[in-house]
Each structure stands twice: as structure tokens, then as C-alpha cells.
Amino acid sequence: SYALTQPPSVSVAPGQTARITCGGNNIGSKSVHWYQQKAGQAPVLIVFADSDRPSGVPERFSGSNSGNTATLTVSEVEVGDEADYYCHVWESYSNQVVLGGGTKLTVL
Amino acid sequence: QVHLVQSGPKVKKSGASVMVSCKASGYTFIDYYFNWVRQAPGQGLEWMGWINPNTGVTEIAQKFQGRVTLTRDTSISTVYMELSRLKSDDTALYYCARMCTSSWCPIPYGMDVWGQGTTVTVS
Numbered sequence: 001s002y003a004l005t006q007p008p009s010v011s012v013a014p015g016q017t018a019r020i021t022c023g024g025n026n027i028g029s030k031s032v033h034w035y036q037q038k039a040g041q042a043p044v045l046i047v048f049a050d051s052d053r054p055s056g057v058p059e060r061f062s063g064s065n066s067g068n069t070a071t072l073t074v075s076e077v078e079v080g081d082e083a084d085y086y087c088h089v090w091e092s093y094s095n096q097v098v099l100g101g102g103t104k105l106t107v108l
Numbered sequence: 109q110v111h112l113v114q115s116g117p118k119v120k121k122s123g124a125s126v127m128v129s130c131k132a133s134g135y136t137f138i139d140y141y142f143n144w145v146r147q148a149p150g151q152g153l154e155w156m157g158w159i160n161p162n163t164g165v166t167e168i169a170q171k172f173q174g175r176v177t178l179t180r181d182t183s184i185s186t187v188y189m190e191l192s193r194l195k196s197d198d199t200a201l202y203y204c205a206r207m208c209t210s211s212w213c214p215i216p217y218g219m220d221v222w223g224q225g226t227t228v229t230v231s
Contacts, residue, residue, distance in 0.1 A: 048218035090217040102152035
């Protein structure tokens with residue numbers, strides 16, 4: 001079955017840029033979505049279809065996807081961005097949702 | 109405004125079954141699939157399955173096949189997740205989330221609205 005691999009943690013200082021990766025076999029051929037989950041809250045969709053943002057999501061959040069790696073980039077990181085981030089693809093072969101293991105973003 | 113409202117917390121004994129509901133409002137119920145995703149304490153998100161509320165067709169993750177049943181009641185815009193033969197490691201927060209799969213979808217295959225989560229504790 002298809003699998004997505006994320007680093008368990010990423011740390012950055014405020015104002016810097018955080019990059020969170022999501023690895024999968026030929027993931028560049030799939031549409032990747034990203035969710036932010038803050039402590040005690042339900043996940044929130046922040047990037048869909050590789051690089052689009054739902055209304056209300058700051059432009060500081062952007063996405064890219066090529067080859068075997070999709071990347072969520074958080075520019076000018078703020079303390080309030082501290083959260084767990086998950087990637088997601090739709091596996092059309094099996095008609096199933098595949099979720100990455102999640103990455104904890106720590107703002108130093 | 110679109111909302112998914114889930115039922116309240118449940119406490120069950122090992123071996124029992126639990127049913128969690130998810131009521132949709134603010135949009136056309138049958139236009140979006142419903143996914144069920146759970147999160148054990150301190151762990152990541154785990155996809156359990158989806159239901160097409162228009163047809164009742166479901167897809168269940170292999171890990172949960174034989175234990176999870178997804179149903180819907182279109183008359184009250186509500187979907188249900190039943191988990192049977194509960195074990196202690198089923199203790200988790202259970203979420204429903206809608207997902208659009210049609211060609212007209214503004215956010216195809218993304219889970220754009222989530223319920224608030226339902227805590228299930230297995231003792």
C-alpha cells in the first residue's frame with residue numbers, strides 16, 4: 001500500500017522559514033493536501049492540490065510537489081504556527097485516503 | 109455556514125461496541141463523502157474509512173475491516189461510525205471530515221471541514 005513519510009520534528013526560530021517534507025513514491029503525480037493541528041484542536045486544511053490555499057489561510061503557507069517529495073513551506077514563522085502538520089493524498093488505485101505520520105513544528 | 113457536529117464522549121468496556129454520529133449542516137449532505145479519522149493520545153492521525161452518503165458505499169482501511177461499520181441517515185444529514193470488539197488501544201479521539209470527490213469540487217479530495225472530535229475511552 002502507498003505510504004507517506006514525514007520527519008517527526010522541525011525546529012525554526014521566529015521569522016525564519018520552515019520546510020516540512022512529505023515523501024512518497026512518485027508523489028509528484030498525486031495531489032497533496034496539508035493540515036495544521038494545534039494542541040487540543042481539530043485539524044485544519046491549509047494547503048490543497050499541492051499549492052492552493054483555502055480562503056483565510058495566510059500567504060506565508062505555501063506548497064510544492066515534485067518527484068518523490070512534497071514540501072510545505074512556512075515563511076516568516078510565528079510562534080502561533082507551532083503545531084503538528086500532516087500531509088494527505090488520495091490513492092486512486094485503492095480509493096483510499098493516505099495520511100503522513102505528522103511533523104511537529106517547534107518555534108524556538 | 110458549514111458545520112459537522114459530532115456526538116459526545118463515550119466510555120465503553122473492552123469487547124463492547126461504540127457508535128459515533130456526525131451531523132452535517134450548511135450544505136447539500138449527499139455532495140460530499142465523509143471520512144473517519146482517529147487520533148490516539150499523543151499520536152498522529154489515522155484514517156479509518158469513508159462513506160458516500162449518496163449511495164451508502166463505503167471503503168474501510170484494511171486494519172479496521174470487520175470491526176468498523178459506516179452508515180448514514182440522509183433524512184437527518186447524519187453519518188455514523190460503529191466500532192466493535194473494542195480494545196484498550198481503541199481509546200482515541202475520533203473525527204469525521206467531509207471530502208468532495210466530484211469534478212466540480214472547489215477542493216477535490218481535500219478534507220476541508222472537520223467535526224470537533226469525539227473522545228472514546230475503552231476501559
